[in-house]
Structures are given as structure tokens and as C-alpha cells.
Amino acid sequence: MASEALPSGAPAERSHGRRLLVIWGALTVVGVLLIVFVAGPHMPPGDFSQEARDQREINILLASLAVPVLFGVWACLVYIVSNFRQGEGALQDGPPVRGHSRLQVAWVVATAVVVLSLGAFGTEELLGSAKGAGGGQGPDPLAVPAGPKLQVQVIGQQWAWTFRYPAYGGVETPELALPAGQTTELHVTSLDVSHSFWAIQLGVKADAIPGSDNVTFVRPRRTGTFEIRCAELCGLWHGHMHNTGTVMTPSGFAAWIRQQQVANAPATRTLPPYSTHYFPDPQRRAG
Amino acid sequence: MLVALYVVDFLAATPSTVKAAEAPGGARLTLQTVASYGHSPHPDWVSYLVKDGGGKWHHTTVFQVPAHSLVHVTIYQYDTATGLRNPFWSQVRGTVGGTMAVDGRTMNALNPDLASHTFAIPDMGISVPLKGVADDAKNQCSVAPCPLSMAHTTITFTFRTGKKGKYRWQCFVPCAASFIFGNGGPMQSPGWMDGYLVVV
Ligand SMILES: [Cu+2]
Ligand SMILES: [Cu+2]
Numbered sequence: 354m355a356s357e358a359l360p361s362g363a364p365a366e367r368s369h370g371r372r373l374l375v376i377w378g379a380l381t382v383v384g385v386l387l388i389v390f391v392a393g394p395h396m397p398p399g400d401f402s403q404e405a406r407d408q409r410e411i412n413i414l415l416a417s418l419a420v421p422v423l424f425g426v427w428a429c430l431v432y433i434v435s436n437f438r439q440g441e442g443a444l445q446d447g448p449p450v451r452g453h454s455r456l457q458v459a460w461v462v463a464t465a466v467v468v469l470s471l472g473a474f475g476t477e478e479l480l481g482s483a484k485g486a487g488g489g490q491g492p493d494p495l496a497v498p499a500g501p502k503l504q505v506q507v508i509g510q511q512w513a514w515t516f517r518y519p520a521y522g523g524v525e526t527p528e529l530a531l532p533a534g535q536t537t538e539l540h541v542t543s544l545d546v547s548h549s550f551w552a553i554q555l556g557v558k559a560d561a562i563p564g565s566d567n568v569t570f571v572r573p574r575r576t577g578t579f580e581i582r583c584a585e586l587c588g589l590w591h592g593h594m595h596n597t598g599t600v601m602t603p604s605g606f607a608a609w610i611r612q613q614q615v616a617n618a619p620a621t622r623t624l625p626p627y628s629t630h631y632f633p634d635p636q637r638r639a640g
Numbered sequence: 641m642l643v644a645l646y647v648v649d650f651l652a653a654t655p656s657t658v659k660a661a662e663a664p665g666g667a668r669l670t671l672q673t674v675a676s677y678g679h680s681p682h683p684d685w686v687s688y689l690v691k692d693g694g695g696k697w698h699h700t701t702v703f704q705v706p707a708h709s710l711v712h713v714t715i716y717q718y719d720t721a722t723g724l725r726n727p728f729w730s731q732v733r734g735t736v737g738g739t740m741a742v743d744g745r746t747m748n749a750l751n752p753d754l755a756s757h758t759f760a761i762p763d764m765g766i767s768v769p770l771k772g773v774a775d776d777a778k779n780q781c782s783v784a785p786c787p788l789s790m791a792h793t794t795i796t797f798t799f800r801t802g803k804k805g806k807y808r809w810q811c812f813v814p815c816a817a818s819f820i821f822g823n824g825g826p827m828q829s830p831g832w833m834d835g836y837l838v839v840v
Contacts, residue, residue: 508726511823512810513762515728525728527765544725545814545821563821589828590808593762619749620731 405556509548666709678783701835721772734766
């Protein structure tokens with residue numbers, strides 16, 4: 354019996370440990386490389402805006418940090434199950450391991466480093482940078498990006514989104530179109546219950562609350578389509594509250610908005626003047 | 641046992657499907673809206689009803705119509721106006737010609753304050769505001785189905801169906817009196833202020 358030839362079993366333990374470390378390290382390196390270079394460029398929400406890019410970078414970072422933890426657990430589990438399975442006829446558990454202080458210290462330090470550094474990183478993202486400024490999501494909820502902005506009002510109701518363009522006579526449409534390269538100031542509100550406006554690939558999400566005007570900003574970097582969803586369970590047909598938004602070239606947008614002005618003229622005539630608190634007297638019209 | 645009872649109750653509560661009557665080039669859908677259903681389980685709830693090919697009224701909001709064809713809709717509107725919270729829905733959208741006829745008059749929009757309900761199929765881009773009966777109209781109906789001898793407005797329009805599918809439809813007027821912001825109860829219950837258009 355090989356184990357009897359060893360003085361205390363320590364060298365065998367060490368070789369198991371070394372083998373595990375090698376397996377874990379190899380899996381981690383491969384996993385992180387796959388996350389960063391293969392999956393990363395396709396991770397949500399995309400690169401439609403700087404905000405979306407920032408969010409994707411955070412997703413890549415968090416996924417990369419999860420890889421060593423995940424593979425550490427899996428490698429230990431598979432290694433232990435395949436090497437230390439109880440043999441047939443064995444009646445007792447193996448001897449318990451007690452007082453391995455180096456292992457305990459390493460465990461506490463490693464987990465503390467992971468948790469505390471993630472905490473510091475999250476705090477910095479929330480307070481130290483202006484990512485997601487506006488809508489109460491940045492360091493200063495009243496922060497306003499410089500330069501000209503296109504105002505668009507996002508109106509949620511059971512169960513549809515509509516979008517108003519005050520600079521174009523207050524025309525309202527069921528489609529959201531934005532010009533590329535232009536900073537847009539989105540005013541998000543609701544006419545009834547709480548909804549949540551989520552323009553996924555733009556990296557924009559803001560609560561739509563009756564009586565509130567949640568302001569958020571985004572500058573789409575290129576043309577294309579993006580998805581809009583309601584991210585707050587809002588009743589029977591919450592799941593149908595989705596649209597496809599479009600980012601157009603500035604000239605394409607100008608043509609589109611002219612078309613909307615003509616098509617929606619009968620309704621635009623009866624719309625109330627633009628107000629950032631779009632909520633015409635709910636009680637009067639509550640039936 | 642409780643689960644089984646729940647499932648049976650749920651299935652029994654699912655509104656039945658009524659096939660629209662056949663018409664040249666498509667189908668004819670005849671509906672009525674009533675201020676109150678007048679029967680259990682919710683006698684005071686506002687509701688839609690549909691007429692089958694044999695002329696019988698049914699309390700359901702699941703209507704079957706043919707694909708890629710014209711659907712001629714007639715709605716007898718017996719309820720008074722609640723008014724649209726968002727005047728955006730006052731415009732007729734998605735119908736043939738972008739219009740409706742209200743008591744024989746062709747219109748492309750309605751004063752939002754006069755709307756009693758809307759018939760809207762958001763995924764097909766269709767929305768039609770329905771003009772309410774005057775508040776002081778004589779001979780108002782309160783128990784379904786309402787006869788044509790009682791106060792009503794008649795709204796007609798035509799739309800074209802596309803490919804087969806199950807499309808939800810709903811009312812955009814917050815018309816459920818006594819519910820918060822007028823949006824609960826019948827507005828959240830298929831069979832009352834919303835349902836399905838089953839395109840086959
Ligand atoms: Cu919603
Ligand atoms: Cu209604």
C-alpha cells in the first residue's frame with residue numbers, strides 16, 4: 354500500500370494541491386480569455402452609445418471575475434469526486450481536517466479582496482463618474498450634458514409607449530426615432546401605473562412614474578434599430594409593451610419627423626401644450 | 641385538489657371564441673359596448689359584447705376573423721363618455737382610408753373628451769375612438785345585451801387583416817369607474833375591455 358510508505362501523507366496532499374492549482378489556473382486563463390475576446394464583444398447591451406459601452410465593459414469585468422470563482426468550485430468538486438470517492442465496503446468517513454490556519458487565512462483574504470474590491474469598484478462607478486447621469490442615476494441627478502439637445506417625451510400607459518417631439522409642434526407617435534450623433538434628452542413619465550422605459554441597446558433605463566418627469570440623456574453613436582421594453586410588471590399586457598426604436602441619419606430623421614407631422618396632424622391638434630409633467634388631471638378622467 | 645379546482649375555474653373563466661359573420665371579401669364583426677354588464681359575476685362592470693352569425697349576442701371578447709381579408713366592423717356604443725387621458729388616441733389609425741363613420745358621418749379623429757372607449761389592436765397599428773352617448777340622453781341602457789331602441793352611437797370602420805395569429809386588442813380609455821385611475825377590473829380582464837382577435 355503506497356500510502357503506508359509515506360511518513361504523514363503530506364507529500365501526497367501537496368501533489369493533489371499542486372495538480373488542482375494547475376487545473377484551476379489553466380481553466381481560469383482559458384475562461385477569462387474566452388470571456389474577454391470571444392463573448393465580450395457580443396455582450397449586452399452593445400455599443401450603440403457610450404452608456405451602453407460602459408455597461409458592457411462592466412459586464413465583461415464582472416463575468417471575468419466570476420470565472421476563477423466558478424472554475425475554482427467546479428475544479429475542486431470534480432477533482433474530489435473523482436479522486437476521493439469512498440471505496441466499496443468502507444464503513445467510516447475519512448479523518449476531519451482541523452486547524453489548517455494557512456488555508457483559512459488564504460480563504461478569508463482572497464474572498465475579502467474580491468468582495469471589497471467589487472464594492473469599491475461599484476461605489477466608484479456610481480459616485481465617481483457621470484455614467485448614466487440624469488434620472489437620479491448619476492452623481493448629480495440634475496447634471497446636464499453640454500450642447501444642443503433634442504427633447505423627446507416618453508409616455509408610458511397601459512399598455513403602450515408613445516413619444517412626443519415638442520420641437521416639432523408636439524407631434525406624438527407610437528414609434529421612437531432618434532438622429533445619430535445628437536444628444537437626446539428623454540423625459541419619461543406615465544399616465545397610469547408605474548412602468549419602466551428600457552431602450553436596451555442604447556443602455557438607457559428610466560422609471561415611468563405617474564406625475565414624475567424622469568430626465569435621462571443619451572447620444573446614439575450610429576444608425577440602426579434598438580429594442581424598447583417595459584421593465585416593470587404593469588398589468589395584463591405588460592409583456593406586449595415593446596417597440597423597436599430606430600436611430601436614423603440626421604437627414605433621414607428630418608424626413609421621418611415631417612412624415613409624422615402630416616400623418617398625425619388630426620391628433621396633434623387636440624394634444625395639450627407640452628409639459629414636462631404630462632399628466633392631465635387623473636381624477637377628472639378616471640371614469 | 642385545490643390546484644385542479646383552480647385550473648377548472650381558470651379554464652371556465654376563459655372567454656369563448658366567436659367567429660365573425662361572413663361578408664363579401666372578408667368578415668363582418670358586430671360589437672356593442674355597455675356601461676354595465678348587468679349580470680353576474682360583475683353586474684356593474686363596463687363591457688364589450690359580440691354578435692355571432694346567427695344574430696345572438698355573446699359576452700366574450702375573443703373574435704375570430706379570416707387572414708388577409710377585410711373586416712367590416714360595426715360597434716353599437718351604449719356607454720357615456722369618460723374621455724381619453726392621452727388625446728393621442730383620439731385619431732383613427734390603421735383603418736381603410738384612415739377613417740370611421742360615426743352615425744353615418746365620416747371622421748378621422750374625435751374630440752378626446754367625447755370618447756367612451758377605443759377599439760385598438762396595437763400590434764396591427766389599429767385604433768378607433770368610440771363616441772359616447774350624451775350624459776343626459778334619454779332611454780340609456782344598463783343591462784346587456786342592449787337593443788337598438790335604446791340610446792347609442794353607431795361606429796363603423798373597415799380594416800384589413802394580415803397574417804394568421806392571435807392579436808390582443810384593448811380599450812385605451814380609462815373607463816373602469818371606481819378603480820384607481822380607471823384602469824383596473826374590466827380593463828385588466830379579457831372578456832370585458834380587452835381580448836383577442838384570432839386571425840385564421
Ligand atoms: Cu408597462
Ligand atoms: Cu373602455
